[in-house]
Amino acid sequence: MTQPAPTLRDTNLAKLSGQPFDVLVLGGGINGAVAAAALAARGARVALIDRGDFASVTSQQSSNLAWGGIKYLETYEFGLVRKLCRARNELIKAYPSTVQEIRFFTSVARGFRHGRLKLWLGALLYWAIGSFFTRGPRLLSCASIEREEPVVDTRGLAGGFEYSDAYLHDNDARFVWGFIRSALDRGCVAANYVEALGSSRSSSGWTTRARDVTSGRELTIASRLLINACGPYADEVNARDGVSTAHRHVFSKGIHVIVDRVSPHHRVLTFFADDGRLFFVIPMQAKTCIGTTDTRVERPEVTVTPEDRRFVLDNINKRLRLPRPLTEQDIIAERCGVRPLVVSGESTGRGRDWTQLSRKHAIETDTPRGRLTIFGGKLTDCINVGEEICAEVGRLGVRLPYPDRVWYGEPPTAVREEYFHQARLMDLDALTTPRASEKLSTRLWRRYGGEALGLLEAIRRDPRMADVIIETSEYLRCELDEAARREMVVKLDDFLRRRSKIALVVRHEEVLAAAGLREACRILFGAQAEEKLAEYLGEVRGAARPFSAA
Numbered sequence: 119m120t121q122p123a124p125t126l127r128d129t130n131l132a133k134l135s136g137q138p139f140d141v142l143v144l145g146g147g148i149n150g151a152v153a154a155a156a157l158a159a160r161g162a163r164v165a166l167i168d169r170g171d172f173a174s175v176t177s178q179q180s181s182n183l184a185w186g187g188i189k190y191l192e193t194y195e196f197g198l199v200r201k202l203c204r205a206r207n208e209l210i211k212a213y214p215s216t217v218q219e220i221r222f223f224t225s226v227a228r229g230f231r232h233g234r235l236k237l238w239l240g241a242l243l244y245w246a247i248g249s250f251f252t253r254g255p256r257l258l259s260c261a262s263i264e265r266e267e268p269v270v271d272t273r274g275l276a277g278g279f280e281y282s283d284a285y286l287h288d289n290d291a292r293f294v295w296g297f298i299r300s301a302l303d304r305g306c307v308a309a310n311y312v313e314a315l316g317s318s319r320s321s322s323g324w325t326t327r328a329r330d331v332t333s334g335r336e337l338t339i340a341s342r343l344l345i346n347a348c349g350p351y352a353d354e355v356n357a358r359d360g361v362s363t364a365h366r367h368v369f370s371k372g373i374h375v376i377v378d379r380v381s382p383h384h385r386v387l388t389f390f391a392d393d394g395r396l397f398f399v400i401p402m403q404a405k406t407c408i409g410t411t412d413t414r415v416e417r418p419e420v421t422v423t424p425e426d427r428r429f430v431l432d433n434i435n436k437r438l439r440l441p442r443p444l445t446e447q448d449i450i451a452e453r454c455g456v457r458p459l460v461v462s463g464e465s466t467g468r469g470r471d472w473t474q475l476s477r478k479h480a481i482e483t484d485t486p487r488g489r490l491t492i493f494g495g496k497l498t499d500c501i502n503v504g505e506e507i508c509a510e511v512g513r514l515g516v517r518l519p520y521p522d523r524v525w526y527g528e529p530p531t532a533v534r535e536e537y538f539h540q541a542r543l544m545d546l547d548a549l550t551t552p553r554a555s556e557k558l559s560t561r562l563w564r565r566y567g568g569e570a571l572g573l574l575e576a577i578r579r580d581p582r583m584a585d586v587i588i589e590t591s592e593y594l595r596c597e598l599d600e601a602a603r604r605e606m607v608v609k610l611d612d613f614l615r616r617r618s619k620i621a622l623v624v625r626h627e628e629v630l631a632a633a634g635l636r637e638a639c640r641i642l643f644g645a646q647a648e649e650k651l652a653e654y655l656g657e658v659r660g661a662a663r664p665f666s667a668a
């Protein structure tokens with residue numbers, strides 16, 4: 119009997135212990151992913167491991183916004199706002215089909231700590247700090263709010279204002295995956311479900327003991343430098359290796375709930391919640407994502423509590439005029455994570471207004487030992503993190519043969535034009551499913567970039583490749599095929615929650631009832647399909663929400 123072909127992950131696992139690397143990155147959230155993508159593009163020999171799936175911790179729980187930090191104007195952090203606005207602008211330019219400008223339609227209650235005129239002036243300043251890159255702000259009267267967004271309850275409002283920021287069209291985890299994929303394309307050896315157990319330093323560099331979580335097998339990885347990008351776990355990983363740092367993390371928990379669309383308009387509805395913080399109603403495909411909260415916690419492992427849900431639902435019910443108030447039964451999915459916030463020295467972040475603790479990042483370098491730790495940060499700031507990591511790694515003596523190579527962004531215009539030309543020739547958009555929220559050609563380009571040309575070829579070769587497999591979603595057979603070959607899907611949840619966003623926009627009862635789910639598993643996992651489905655069912659049952667219909 120012929121052996122099944124090794125998967126991308128199998129091959130990379132074998133390579134991890136087979137060669138010394140310039141740099142090993144621990145953690146495949148946004149910070150680890152951009153570090154690997156930038157270093158690989160500039161010519162370093164890079165490896166990356168994550169003990170779970172890529173982006174399976176903080177980087178799948180964000181508000182999906184690329185924003186310049188308008189709220190930091192209140193604490194006069196103009197430098198931070200300038201930096202974040204520039205980072206946001208760069209992302210919009212580099213990823214026109216993924217990071218898109220969106221309007222924030224903001225309501226201001228009478229008696230709020232700032233008047234609406236002052237807030238509107240703040241929005242003008244924000245626009246100027248952002249180099250007038252987006253559309254300008256607009257002052258809103260109660261009458262215009264009622265006319266343009268009848269779902270907003272204007273009782274008790276002083277009016278509002280509208281300004282622009284950006285959002286991630288697909289979602290955060292898919293955005294992170296794009297950087298992992300681009301690192302892989304440039305020779306990075308990356309593997310998910312590989313846990314770093316401890317790293318020690320000798321004269322030749324770092325030796326990291328690691329464990330393949332799926333098999334329990336241990337391996338060692340040799341690297342000249344080590345980057346700790348373990349997000350909320352970075353301090354623990356440093357402590358375990360006997361490394362002390364000037365910075366450390368404190369944690370702020372935030373949750374979102376996803377419900378059916380509350381407004382037909384494509385904009386973010388913004389309010390100040392009862393705790394005075396900005397509170398968002400964000401479009402997510404044909405659904406709406408509402409949040410978030412900001413609660414100080416001591417540990418990164420968090421779950422949504424009944425109080426969290428109440429806070430979100432009460433705040434939204436108070437501010438929207440819905441046919442009936444939203445209840446827990448309306449929740450399709452939930453997101454919950456901690457923001458790893460950086461503090462320095464002995465500071466615990468206490469004594470300052472908790473919600474004012476800013477979201478900067480810091481890269482701390484232990485030069486003699488060749489170890490870098492990335493603290494804090496935002497998805498929005500990811501290009502800066504990648505650039506700063508390259509500068510630090512170069513300074514530590516690793517030769518980067520292509521120092522000027524651009525490591526981020528969508529494929530060049532010529533590739534884009536060729537793709538859309540071919541899509542038109544084969545009338546691809548006629549295959550767009552009725553449930554789809556956009557044209558098929560647009561979606562495939564955004565999700566796969568240059569690889570989308572390969573998907574067109576697959577559909578031309580075999581029209582069944584355009585079949586929708588899971589009836590409740592819009593994903594095609596060729597996309598599952600692509601995920602199986604090139605997207606390192608180890609568990610069904612990796613595909614449903616992170617490579618796609620099916621688990622966010624379709625109730626899990628519906629996903630489980632879909633006749634095509636078994637077929638999807640066969641494409642993704644071949645002979646292991648039944649085992650992987652059973653594993654997923656076990657995980658879903660374990661995590662079932664108290665009000666779930668399952």
Ligand SMILES: Cc1cc2nc3c(=O)[nH]c(=O)nc-3n(C[C@H](O)[C@H](O)[C@H](O)COP(=O)(O)OP(=O)(O)OC[C@H]3O[C@@H](n4cnc5c(N)ncnc54)[C@H](O)[C@@H]3O)c2cc1C
Pocket residue numbers: 144145146147148149150167168169170171172173174175176177178179180181182183184185312313314315347348349350351355370371372373410454455456457458494495496497498499
């Ligand atoms: C509620 C909320 C809303 C947010 N909204 C926004 C927003 O709208 N816009 C924005 O820009 N930012 C936002 N953020 C911030 C942003 O999500 C985070 O700053 C960012 O995702 C942190 O990424 P990271 O790579 O540092 O950490 P993570 O994504 O947590 O990645 C760390 C990785 O390290 C791995 N790891 C840990 N230990 C080990 C080990 N021993 N071996 C191997 N791997 C290990 C983990 O598995 C994990 O995948 C938000 C955050 C939250 C919580």
